[in-house]
Amino acid sequence: MPIVELIQVTKAYESKVAVSQLSLAIEAGQMFGLLGPNGAGKTSSIRMMIGITIPDSGEVRLFDRPFDRHALARVGYLPEERGLYKKMKVIDQMVFFGQLRGLTAEEARSRGIRWAEKLMIAESLEKKTEELSKGMQQKIQFICSLIHDPGLVIMDEPFSGLDPVNATLLEDTLLELKAQGRAILFSTHRMDQVEKLCDSICLVNKGEAVLSGRMREIKGRYERNRILMQFEGREDFLKSAEIAEAKNYSGHVEIKLKPHGDAQKLLHEAAQMATIYRFEMVEPSLEEIFIETVGGRADA
Amino acid sequence: MHNLLLIARREYLEQIRKRAFLISTILVPLFIGAILAFSAYSNKDLMNAGKHIAIATTDKSLASEIIAQLLNNKDERSEFDSIDGATEAQKAELTAKLKAKSIDGFVWVESQNDSVTKAMYESLSAGDIVIPEKVQGALNKVLVRRRMAQRNISPGEADALLKDVSVDVEQLNEQGQEVKSNFLATFFTGYLMAILLMMTTMQYGMNVARSVIQEKTSRIYEVVLSIAKPTEILAGKLVGAGAVGLTQIGIWGAAAVVIAGSSLATGMMNSNMHFSLSAKQIAFFTVYYLLGYLLNSSIFAGLSATCETEQELQMFVPLVTVPVALSFALIVAVINNPSGAFSVGISLFPLTAPIIMMFRMGSEMPPAWQFAASIALMLLSIWGALWVSSKLYRVGILMYGKRANLPEILRWIRYS
Incomplete structure (x- = not known):
């Protein structure tokens, strides 16, 4: 009720x-x-x-x-x-x-x-x-x-x-x-x-x-297309074809995959050139959903 | 009703605890008392100022007789010098004395063969009007007595002939009894109603308006509106602020009784002023005052809902005087013909009813149906004003940020 x-x-x-x-x-x-x-x-x-x-x-x-x-x-x-x-x-x-x-x-x-x-x-x-x-x-x-x-x-x-x-x-x-x-x-x-x-x-x-x-x-409803990663070593894998956008804060990286980007493939690439401490696939935050949904359509 | 009373009580307590209420409640009677005391004192002083006046007559005994007549008044405090059979040389001497300020003024009366040809009063102050008035009265009385004496009328008879009579105005009341005329009371109640209505609407009606604006700016109304209806809120505010007004008037009334009972007022009151207000008149006065106050303030509460700030509200303040000015503009017609169709019409019209009814009641008691009709019309228009005001209130507060123009206000009334 x-x-x-x-x-x-x-x-x-x-x-x-x-x-x-x-x-x-x-x-x-x-x-x-x-x-x-x-x-x-x-x-x-x-x-x-x-x-x-x-x-x-x-x-x-x-x-x-x-x-x-x-x-x-x-x-x-x-x-x-x-x-x-x-x-x-x-x-x-x-x-x-x-x-x-x-x-x-x-x-x-x-x-x-x-x-x-x-x-x-x-x-x-x-x-x-x-x-x-x-x-x-x-x-x-x-x-x-x-x-x-x-x-x-x-x-x-x-x-x-x-x-x-x-x-x-x-x-x-x-x-x-x-x-x-x-x-x-x-x-x-x-x-x-x-x-x-x-x-x-x-x-x-x-x-x-x-x-x-x-x-x-x-x-x-939203794809898990975000990856939080912590590593040490070369960072060439950040130019991978799977990645749409990556923000590197000296070893802490926030990655957004391309649509249908393969996270496993990215992990494999990264593991070959760096030591990986953390590799986490996260769902989008409400804030991101909010911004994505409302986008430029809001009045204010 | 529960909400209305709660809102009224809150409004009442908040206003009555304000410093401004305390100050005005105490200061106003003190102020009026002080003014009365001062004017009573200064009046006495003015009427009976102890002056030094010389009275000189070319006649052998006229000056003494005038002074004797003047001193008949026991309250007379001036000092008089008498110069009977005065000469031109003595007149020049008096002028010199006046210039030297050893006297405040002198009266010079010239006469030939028992008939006065010239009387004048000379003083340094142009505004000295009391002394010549008194001297003129005394001189004329003395002269009339002398002429009577010449016609062999004894002093006793002369006194009887000269006795003053004042005219008492009487009026038939409803029971056909003769009573002292209420003409003064008519004006008194009419004016009192006008002053009270104007003052209280200006102060307490405006308080209602102000508190509406205050709630509007602090958004308390959102909470209160989610509990109570707009009519309950507005009516509660009116009743609360009205009760504050009545409390204050009550305190002032008590103070007035104390002041009137004191010796201060006796000096002020002219014995020609008789007020005979019947219980009925007092009851109607109270009823019309309350209705008038409620009508005026419910109109102001509505106006305030269209304002954003107190400054905007200030523009409406002159409107308070409209019912009063309107009533006074129509008074002459009412006094001349208190029961004419026009008088009846304007005493039924809600905005002018309270004041006009007081004037009509004073001159001639209107029939009961007219009281009933005018009270009913007033109640109806209070309800109407409250209804329109609460519509304006409900919509006005949701449209903050800009002041409404007339077409918008009309739309608001239709809209809910």
Whole structure:
């Protein structure tokens, strides 16, 4: 049963089509990455899932039912830019959003405190939001969107502004939520995080899905035509007819084979003139797939 | 409703905790108190300044009689020198004294055969209007008494004849009883409504607008909109900011009662000013004030959704005065014919209703159906303004980066 589903959704603004015939579905316990260059339609898609805008055509389904505002009580949303009241105290902020989500003030307060301890910002609870750093504010935002224990978590660029330590803290939290069976969707530019965290992705460009499916399956679609190699000795084999492109970083080489290039043949050639420490055939990274798929077609 | 109240409470608490609220709430009554105290003090000073005035008459006893008349007023603090049967030489002497500033002024009265031919007041200050006024009154009274005496009217009878009478204006109220005229109260309530509406819309209506813009720029609305409806958000903000306004007016009202009860105000109040406001009038005043405030601020909330910055919003501020200016432009027609078709029409029109109704109520109580109709129309137009505003809000905030022009705004209203 998909927790959130877009079916052939189209949304056009005055001058441009933001989302066109987009379909995607996220299951419970799934971490889903919505990728795409700037202006591709990621935020427009998210806004239709949370009822800020309504699609021109197509259907949005939440918790296996047609879209209904009441279902939003079970959705947690973290916007891309800061969505906090600057003058409000952190704990008051958490209580306010908790109450809007239907919690009692006491319940919201105790949950807020628990989350703050978990994310190591308990000492900031009594401070005004504007006094805190960007990373701290992002954590508070994170808590505000999770305080009501939502079944669906939607996060627009959740890791922006975070240092590596805090980014890892949030990643771990998202993985915990996933293990608890929640559906998580996040949009990002950071391919390494998507690769590490997501089970499924949808790559959008100019409002259309250009690539979607399970991560493994997508990667499987691409040839293993890249080789990482470490050697000592002559490097004449790098001029082999099998190689399309090679970058040699003094002994560490990244090789891209020609279509239907034979890796075994290359290994054989290399072994005759150099000592080989490492010869690994790797699948393309998501970043490479992204660049290859979107290529020069992106707006930004 | 739950969301609306939560949003209203948040708005209320945030604004009431601001330093600006505290400062204006405390400073305004202090300021008004200071102005009242100062003007009461300076008025007293002006009316009864202790001056040194010489009164000289060619008549043998007129000067003494004038001074006696002047001193009938127990509050008189000026000092008078009397020179009866004065000569030209004494007049020259007085002029010299005035130049030397040993007196503040002198009165010179020439008379022949008991009839005054010339009276003048000479002083160094052109703005001295109080003394000649007083002297003229006293001189005329003395002369009238003398003429009466010549016609064999006894001083006692003369006093009875000269007794001042002031005219009391009375009005028939709804129950057919005679009451003191409400004419002043009419203006008082009308003006009070106009000032309150303008001030509170300018301050609190604009606060709503400002907080809409603030949320727009910080993108909080995305989170809130994913939970609450735009109408709930806007109505919550209006109610919250409105409650802040009422809190402040309440505090000021309490301060006003304290000030009015103090001796300060008694010096200020002219005894001719009678306000007899009935409970009904006070109730209607409150209702119309609240409705007027809500209508104005819901219009401003909508306008603010089309703005990107507070500077742009500032351009709309003069619009606050439109309902007030419109009402005042139409007042003459209402005062002359409070129950005419035109008066009824503009008292039903939502933008002018609050102020015009106050004026009409003061002159002649309008029938109940007109109150009901105008309140219903106002409620309807508040709902309408809120509906349009929330459409503008929902679409306006998603179209950040540029300010909307009129055709775009019209498109936004159709669009959702």
